[in-house]
Amino acid sequence: MEATRQHFSSDIGVMLGRSMRHILRSMDTIITVTIMPIAFMLLFVYVFGGAIQTGTDHYVNYLLPGILLIAIASGTSYTAYRLFMDVQRGIFERFHSMPIARSAALWGHVLTSLVSNAISVVIIILVALIMGFRSSAGVLSWLAVAGILALFTLALTWIAAIAGLSAKSADGVSAFSYPIIFLPFISSAFVPTESMPSGVRAFAENQPVTSIVETIRALLSDQPVGHDIWVALAWCAGIMLAAYIFAMRVYKKRT
Amino acid sequence: MQDKAIQVKGLQKSYKQLHVLKGVDIEVEKGSIFALLGSNGAGKTTIVKILATLLKPDGGTATVNGFDVAAMPDSVRQSISLTGQFAAVDEILTGRENLIMIAKLRHLTNPRQVADDLLNRFGLTDAADRRVATYSGGMRRRLDIAMSLIGKPQLIFLDEPTTGLDPEARIEVWKIVKELAEGGTTVFLTTQYLEEAEQLADQIAILHEGRIIAGGTLAELKKLFPPAKVEYVEKQPTLEEIFLAIVGKKEEK
Numbered sequence: 001m002e003a004t005r006q007h008f009s010s011d012i013g014v015m016l017g018r019s020m021r022h023i024l025r026s027m028d029t030i031i032t033v034t035i036m037p038i039a040f041m042l043l044f045v046y047v048f049g050g051a052i053q054t055g056t057d058h059y060v061n062y063l064l065p066g067i068l069l070i071a072i073a074s075g076t077s078y079t080a081y082r083l084f085m086d087v088q089r090g091i092f093e094r095f096h097s098m099p100i101a102r103s104a105a106l107w108g109h110v111l112t113s114l115v116s117n118a119i120s121v122v123i124i125i126l127v128a129l130i131m132g133f134r135s136s137a138g139v140l141s142w143l144a145v146a147g148i149l150a151l152f153t154l155a156l157t158w159i160a161a162i163a164g165l166s167a168k169s170a171d172g173v174s175a176f177s178y179p180i181i182f183l184p185f186i187s188s189a190f191v192p193t194e195s196m197p198s199g200v201r202a203f204a205e206n207q208p209v210t211s212i213v214e215t216i217r218a219l220l221s222d223q224p225v226g227h228d229i230w231v232a233l234a235w236c237a238g239i240m241l242a243a244y245i246f247a248m249r250v251y252k253k254r255t
Numbered sequence: 256m257q258d259k260a261i262q263v264k265g266l267q268k269s270y271k272q273l274h275v276l277k278g279v280d281i282e283v284e285k286g287s288i289f290a291l292l293g294s295n296g297a298g299k300t301t302i303v304k305i306l307a308t309l310l311k312p313d314g315g316t317a318t319v320n321g322f323d324v325a326a327m328p329d330s331v332r333q334s335i336s337l338t339g340q341f342a343a344v345d346e347i348l349t350g351r352e353n354l355i356m357i358a359k360l361r362h363l364t365n366p367r368q369v370a371d372d373l374l375n376r377f378g379l380t381d382a383a384d385r386r387v388a389t390y391s392g393g394m395r396r397r398l399d400i401a402m403s404l405i406g407k408p409q410l411i412f413l414d415e416p417t418t419g420l421d422p423e424a425r426i427e428v429w430k431i432v433k434e435l436a437e438g439g440t441t442v443f444l445t446t447q448y449l450e451e452a453e454q455l456a457d458q459i460a461i462l463h464e465g466r467i468i469a470g471g472t473l474a475e476l477k478k479l480f481p482p483a484k485v486e487y488v489e490k491q492p493t494l495e496e497i498f499l500a501i502v503g504k505k506e507e508k
Contacts, residue, residue, distance in 0.1 A: 010359075091343045096309055097307040098357075099329060
């Protein structure tokens with residue numbers, strides 16, 4: 001028991017190295033989690049953007065937070081897929097019959113999700129900079145943005161873990177992510193909610209993505225975040241905690 | 256007590272309504288090859304999973320290398336290795352990366368060296384840097400077993416190690432199993448092929464409808480049947496013998 005605890009972080013490091021190789025060797029993953037969000041960004045800025053009135057000087061400044069959330073949502077769907085494959089292929093059984101902590105395999109996937117999503121977020125921000133994105137935010141604001149994105153990633157990763165551990169087929173495993181990828185479209189991520197019909201607007205203004213997007217946008221443009229940041233944090237922390245508890249329960253039952 | 260690698264008494268396990276194990280007793284001597292025979296769905300894999308600490312039994316006791324599987328699973332895991340029914344290898348990694356990964360998880364000091372030695376021993380050096388997805392069934396199984404040998408566990412579980420392999424690959428696996436036992440490792444294998452048990456095992460147990468219905472050495476099991484009659488028959492080569500003869504000749508050329 002002592003030995004397994006002592007090696008916990010190095011074991012997770014090995015698991016991280018393994019899944020990062022999986023990502024870098026899968027063209028499909030790289031395209032979906034980085035190139036697709038960038039394509040969205042290009043499309044919205046250079047095709048639709050001219051017709052969208054947001055009140056900001058450059059539409060990419062308005063759009064970027066929503067694009068980042070879409071990238072993270074599609075990134076976590078691959079976490080679910082990798083988890084599912086590990087359970088299916090029996091590699092988890094091998095890990096579990098070895099003298100390493102039982103949860104190391106699962107935490108390895110969670111850490112991979114954080115690291116890989118951080119990489120795609122950085123790449124997307126770099127592309128946005130080339131497209132004209134500018135931020136007046138200071139170091140603290142950037143740290144706050146990183147923290148909120150990390151929390152959002154963790155919340156979705158634990159939902160992904162539930163999906164990956166309980167799915168019956170490889171096709172069904174990433175289905176959970178479609179509604180999440182779609183949520184930013186019915187929020188203030190692309191257009192201000194004022195132009196929406198009242199029913200849609202009520203939904204858009206009260207679903208988690210809007211508060212997260214508004215908070216990140218305010219932080220990046222050096223505006224006061226208001227109470228949005230607390231609503232955003234509450235959503236992320238609440239979802240993360242509930243999903244974590246449920247995922248752990250499924251993990252213990254399933255493996 | 257100490258010369259037993261595995262002691263199982265009255266082992267019970269149910270999946271919902273299905274009573275799979277109804278009181279299984281098994282004893283395996285240290286350093287021997289033990290074969291658990293049974294048809295599909297007899298519960299062989301369930302027994303392996305309980306002994307490898309992946310499943311909890313509903314009743315009875317099981318000790319592996321002197322450690323109770325329910326009370327001291329960590330000590331059990333230190334001393335065993337499991338090669339599951341379907342080769343538990345990472346297809347996206349190369350053979351070498353698979354071995355290094357397991358060596359690191361066993362916290363060995365020189366994972367690269369361990370990997371090189373095993374690649375060499377299992378004839379996988381040429382394929383070492385190819386992704387496992389490109390391996391044949393036999394190569395996969397060899398890699399799978401090689402991964403299980405890392406850290407030199409005292410006891411190795413092989414759950415249907417030759418199911419789905421072609422005859423040549425099967426004979427290769429048999430050779431590996433024999434070498435393991437010669438090196439002092441205890442081997443617990445399950446199989447549905449009578450011939451495999453006959454070829455390899457020191458002790459054989461037959462699992463049927465949740466119980467061990469017969470057990471012992473091959474000679475003891477043969478005694479359970481009426482004495483052999485002497486008959487004169489013309490011995491035709493089996494299709495497998497023909498196949499191996501042809502393939503063997505080809506390789507010599």
